[in-house]
Amino acid sequence: MKYFDYAASCPLDTEAAELYVKAATDYYGNSQSLHDVGHVANTFLENCRKEFSKLLNVETDGIFFTSGGSESNLLGIRALLSAPLKKGKHIVTCMAEHASILHVMKMLETEGYEVTYLPLNTQGQVEVAVFKQVLRDDTILVSIQHANPEIGTLQPILELAALCHQQQVLLHSDCVQSFGKTPIQEVAQAVDALSISGHKFYGPKGTGVAYVNPRVAWKPFLEGTTHEKGFRPGTVNVPGILAMTLAAQKVASSLYEEMDRFTFLRKTFLEELEEVIAQITVYLGQLPGMIGMRIHGIEGQWVMLECNRHGYAISTGTACHTGMLEPSKTMTAIGVKEKSAKEFFRISFGKQTTEKDVRELALLLAKLAQQEVVTELPL
Numbered sequence: 001m002k003y004f005d006y007a008a009s010c011p012l013d014t015e016a017a018e019l020y021v022k023a024a025t026d027y028y029g030n031s032q033s034l035h036d037v038g039h040v041a042n043t044f045l046e047n048c049r050k051e052f053s054k055l056l057n058v059e060t061d062g063i064f065f066t067s068g069g070s071e072s073n074l075l076g077i078r079a080l081l082s083a084p085l086k087k088g089k090h091i092v093t094c095m096a097e098h099a100s101i102l103h104v105m106k107m108l109e110t111e112g113y114e115v116t117y118l119p120l121n122t123q124g125q126v127e128v129a130v131f132k133q134v135l136r137d138d139t140i141l142v143s144i145q146h147a148n149p150e151i152g153t154l155q156p157i158l159e160l161a162a163l164c165h166q167q168q169v170l171l172h173s174d175c176v177q178s179f180g181k182t183p184i185q186e187v188a189q190a191v192d193a194l195s196i197s198g199h200k201f202y203g204p205k206g207t208g209v210a211y212v213n214p215r216v217a218w219k220p221f222l223e224g225t226t227h228e229k230g231f232r233p234g235t236v237n238v239p240g241i242l243a244m245t246l247a248a249q250k251v252a253s254s255l256y257e258e259m260d261r262f263t264f265l266r267k268t269f270l271e272e273l274e275e276v277i278a279q280i281t282v283y284l285g286q287l288p289g290m291i292g293m294r295i296h297g298i299e300g301q302w303v304m305l306e307c308n309r310h311g312y313a314i315s316t317g318t319a320c321h322t323g324m325l326e327p328s329k330t331m332t333a334i335g336v337k338e339k340s341a342k343e344f345f346r347i348s349f350g351k352q353t354t355e356k357d358v359r360e361l362a363l364l365l366a367k368l369a370q371q372e373v374v375t376e377l378p379l
Contacts, residue, residue, distance in 0.1 A: 006348045007289075011351075013250060023238060027040055027044060048244075051248070074100065087138070088136075089113045089114055096329045118130060118134065141169065161191055171192050172194065180200065193211060198244035294336075301342075
């Protein structure tokens with residue numbers, strides 16, 4: 001199977017896997033235990049915290065380790081809401097946020113908060129002018145993802161952050177899709193909280209990072225929580241955090257090289273589709289390793305199944321959304337109607353993606369667009 005779904009999850013880096021096993025078998029102490037074994041585990045944990053603060057160029061005291069992006073999103077948002085800069089119950093987010101964000105917003109609506117859901121323009125970005133218009137005197141929180149997880153567009157976080165700070169609004173950003181794929185240090189310094197997930201950059205599943213600016217006087221979401229300075233409950237996963245940190249160091253060291261390689265692969269992929277350009281719509285963002293597509297008249301789920309049958313793993317959108325038989329949130333947010341929105345599918349590159357595999361996948365999709373493989377169209 002040729003894998004083209006790195007935006008959903010990545011294979012665990014070999015060296016990170018070896019480090020995980022080493023830590024789990026030799027340095028297995030609870031990081032909060034007071035004996036020497038616990039002290040060693042805590043030393044490793046704090047070194048990882050320092051390393052992520054360097055990678056993000058933020059204060060070490062703001063780094064908290066979690067079980068992944070979804071938990072980081074929940075706890076990051078809750079932390080900011082526990083320490084608003086002014087009175088109010090209004091929140092602004094985007095229609096195309098990850099499911100974990102949207103679920104939190106629905107929960108907050110039941111608690112009396114009012115949430116405004118912004119659309120995207122045709123390029124897949126939040127319009128700064130529209131964003132400025134929806135900010136109100138009672139707006140206390142904004143949560144806007146840095147990178148769209150379906151088409152790879154980057155949001156103008158720096159501009160949004162400037163507007164938020166002018167009006168004493170706290171800003172959270174889901175950086176799960178952007179960390180390790182594009183520089184995010186400026187974003188990390190501009191926002192009040194952000195989220196990262198280990199398995200998106202070859203770390204282990206069940207690991208993540210939440211950053212909350214230390215100037216935010218947040219309160220624990222669950223009373224009595226002691227781990228991670230009260231940020232989350234549960235014994236800290238030191239082996240997983242060590243492995244995630246090593247994976248993060250490795251992707252950071254090869255970031256620009258991989259961005260150039262993905263840019264070449266994307267150009268190669270699109271060149272192979274030139275003959276069927278009239279039958280397809282392509283969505284390209286600033287992340288070169290991600291391509292959103294529609295083949296006109298064919299549901300994305302059908303395309304995904306046909307690709308799977310021929311040995312290629314692609315996606316119909318974010319993994320947390322797949323299987324719900326609903327149109328892509330991103331397509332809906334940019335104004336693509338339901339029938340056409342269901343045509344959407346996503347291709348994403350990673351370490352093991354080769355030029356040969358990219359050309360062969362493009363050839364298969366071209367045949368699908370020309371109806372040379374599919375014998376019965378679903379639409």
